[in-house]
Amino acid sequence: MSKSTLIIAEKPSVAKALAAWLADTFGLTVRSAGSHIVVGHYNVSWLFGHVLENIEPHEYDARFKAWSFDHLPIIPEKWQLKPRVDRETGKPDSGKMAQIKALKSLLDSATEVIGLGDPDQEGQLLQDEFLIWAGCKVPVNRLWLSAVDDATIAKAWKDIKPNEHYKGYYWMALARSHADWLYGINGTRACTLSSQMNGGNATLTLGRVQTPTLALIVFREWEIRHFKPVNYFTPFIHLATTPQFRAAWYPDKEDSRLDSEGRLLDRKVADGIVSACKAAATATVKDVQSDKGRENPPLPFSLSSLQEHLSRRYGIGVQDTLKYAQSLYEKKIATYPRTDCEYLPVSQHAEASDIVRSIDSASSRLPAIGGAAGKANTTLKSRAFNDKNVTAHHAIVPRPVTTSQLVGLSSQELLVWTEIAKRYLLQFFPAAEFLTTEILLECAKEAFKVTGKVYTSRGWKDAFTSPDDKEEEEAAGSVTLPKVAKGDVLKVKDAGFDSTTTKPPKRFTEGTLVAAMKSVHKFVTDPKLKAILRENVGIGTEATRANVIGELFGRKFITLEKKEIKPTELGEQLIQVLPKQISAPDMTALWQQAMDDIRKVGEKGYLDFIAAQKKWLTELVKEVPVWFAGKSMMAAGKKSGLTIEASAQKCTKCGSALNRVKGKFGWFFGCTNAACKTTFKDVDGKPVEKAALPKDPVIIGGYESGAVCPKCKKGELQLRVCGPASKAPGRQFLSCSNYFAKGKAKCEHSIWPDTK
Structure with missing residues (x-):
């Protein structure tokens, strides 16, 4: 059998780049075959990210289609995958299914496989799970590739290792x-069912990332709601120098006149300081410190920094930013957008002159770019070019572009491309240089301080002339100070104080929420967990954070008002009920x-971890009803399916009070003790214990309970008893387990003692 090497890339663009490199490097011919590219004995094909997903609970067992506490926790004995389905259509994408079929066929004829998933844990998973699912039986090697420029590919190709090295x-x-x-399925069902027991009708989803993100929003809203403004005062002196300047009061941190937050709250004290300074009329320079500094250009964008930037400056939502960035990538004028990295491989610096030249030619009529591309010095190499800081994907940067490509963009796509291009061009401008001066003064035995910053060379700050850029710089503030020396006595022109009222924290926008998810360690108090979250860049990933926020909107847990995110009543109620260990980001850190x-240890570590999860979930589903005791949560605009009345009756099992409840099939009594959950028949307004169903099979009309339904051949025959309000109270009969199902699955077949 002749050698046939199948290379499976994570995405088509990577496959095409590798195929081109193989052809150029080894002098091989290239032929496109639709689902793959033939380069000599190499068949270079691709996935579309995760093409498989875990099957749903009811696909393991039809009983799980109906939500019941009796099923929890749901823990598969053997995990199964299926082709990923479209959430809107409920069916797999036809193009992806065709690619999966083609890959399986290529695997059958391959003598070896080279995996080319992204160089991280998710890339390894989507590659390996497909190979296992497809029944790969040939040796597998791994190409660990972080970028698709020629130099990076050549280096990675020499370092190909057996796939086991990355298991x-x-x-x-x-x-x-x-x-x-496991957590999402069992936590969501347990919370939803617990609320329903009390008359609620909302679906209450839990998620390792979703729930702490909702908690961030809710806690911020509570901070705002309970905020109490405080007035405080900051005395200042105005010096009659050339140029004139103001210095602010600079008390010692232990000054008894300050509150615990370091603020002066007593206006009389402020008035006294001002009067004394006016009377003194002079201030003595106690110290002068001047330091030179450099301000490097901002790094190229990661997805989250791009989302935050566009949300803050233009009000573009995080999901829209990802959509536009993905479109630019697919049009081959920007690099892969789902990246958490703001750095570039050193090898990519060789492409800089071509990229900058194309931007200069294609964007000459774009006011936002102006002449910056023509002024960029591509011999400069900013701190962005650093191999040590490059992760699975490098920063988002432009690719060579033509005028016709830019003309074909929508206005929003062009805006996003422009911001990406501007940030890239800044890497080829010199650092800004400045001089900071700090002057300490004494007036009327009180200390004052002023800090000034003057740019001696603006460097990259003059690359663009955007009004938004200028406004941001002016907002930061800069003070030009006179030349003074220690011991100088300066004339005080005036003195006064600034009165400031503290403001509540701002609500999150989509951009600032993404930033908060990324830096969630700031909201954690445990030093060890804080360090883990900081090192692993928060909760969620660049690819999932926008989707998580979208899910919260979709579930009606949050709403958007004038670009600000607010929790709904349902969102607040859920976080109020959940214990801290569920709503805090600590779980992500522990995981x-x-x-x-x-x-480090591989499969054994996986088995131990999942075993611990199973044990924890078994206890968790027992605890959830206690959290929701007496609490029901309603979806907006949706009526409850239950009517609940308090009663004076007591549960014969645990002694707790009983509620009288009207459900789909009439009135019954339910125990208010979430740990008991016993229900009773309602007979003339009084609770009556339900007769226990026989443990052994019952035969009625020649059919045995538990047998397959003779009509639909799918359900099973179940023993049922007529209720007290029926024409034949207490009478037993058999009916299909799909009797109360909806749609095509419904089967109303029943068997009575006098029927055959």
Whole structure:
């Protein structure tokens, strides 16, 4: 059998770049075959990211289609995958299914495989899970590739290793995937069912990332709601120098006149300081410090920094930013957008002159770019070019572009491309240089301080003339100070104080929420967990944060008002009920700690972690009803399916009070003790215990309970008893388990004692 190497890239663009490199490097011919590219004995094909997903609970067992506490926790004995389905159509994408079929066919004829998933745990997972699912039986090697320029590919190609070398990444990603499924399915069902027991009708989803993100929004809203403004005063002196300047009061931190937050709250004290300074009429320079500094250009964008930038400056939502950036990538005028990195491989500096030249030619009529591309010095190499800081994907930067490509963009796409291009061009301008001066003064035995900053060379700050850029710089403030020396006595022209009222924290915008998710360690008090979250860049990933926020909007947990995110009543109620260990980001930190261990020990670490999750979930589903005791949560605009009345009756099992409840099939009594959950029949307004169903099979009309339904051949026959309000109270009969199902699955077949 002749050698046939199948290379499976994570995405088509990477496959095409590698195919071109193989052809150029080894002098091979290239032929496109639709689902793959033939380069000599290499068949270079691709996935579309995650093409598989975990199956749903009811696909393991039809009983799980109906939500019931009796099923929890749902824990698959053997995990199964299926082709990923479109959430809107409920069906797999036809193009992806065709690619999956083609890959399986290529695998059948391959003598070896080279995996080219992204160089991280998710890239390893989507590659390995596909190969396992497709039944790969040939040796697999791994190409660990962080960028697709020729130099990076050549270096990675020489370092190809057996896939087993990277198995730790697979097991840690699999552990995270399975744990997220277990927590989401069981937590969501437990919370929803607990609320429904009390008359609620909202679906209450839980998620390792979603729930702490909602908590950030809710806690911020509570801060704002309970905020009490405080007035405080800051005395100042106005010096009659050339140029004139103001110096602010600079008390010692331990000054008894300050409150615990370091603020002066007593106006009389402020008035006294001002009067004394006016009377003194002079101030003595106690110290002068001047330092030179450099301000490097801002780094190229990661997805989250691009989302934050566009949200703050133009009000573009985070999901829209991802959509436009993805479109630019697909049109081959910008690099891959789902990246958490703001750095570039050193090897890509060689492409800079071509990229800048194309931007200069194509964007000559764009006012926002102006002549910056023509002024850029591509011999400069900013701090952005640093191999050590490049992760699975490098920063988002432009690719060579033509005028016709820019003309074909929508206005929003062009705006996003322009901001990406501007940030890239800044890497080829010199650093700004400045001089900071700090002057300490004494007037009327009180200390005052002023700090000034003057740019001696503006460098990259003059690359663009955008009014928005100028406004941001002016907002930062700069003070020009006179030349003074220690011991100089300066004349005080005036003195006064600034009165300031503290303001509540601002609500999150979509951009600032993404930033908060990325820097969630700031909201954690435990030093160890804080360090883990800081090192692993918060909760969620660049690819998922926008989707998480979108899910919160979709579930009606949050709403958008004038670009500000506010929690709905439902969102607040949920966070109020959940204990801290569920709403805090600590779980992500603890899981990440476990993931790091799994990467080192492999499958054993995965098995130990999932075993611990199973044990925890078993206890969790028992605790959830206690959290929701007496609490029901309603979806906006949706009526409850239950009517609940308090009653004087007591539960014969635990002694707790009983509620009288009207459900779909009439009135019944339900115990208010969430740990008991016993229900009773309502007979003339009084609770009556339900007769226990026989444990052994019952035969009625020649059919046995538990047998397959003779009509639909899908459900099973279940023993039922007529209620007290029926024509034949207490009478037993058999009916299909799909009797109360909806749609095509419904089967109303029943068997009575006198029927055959």
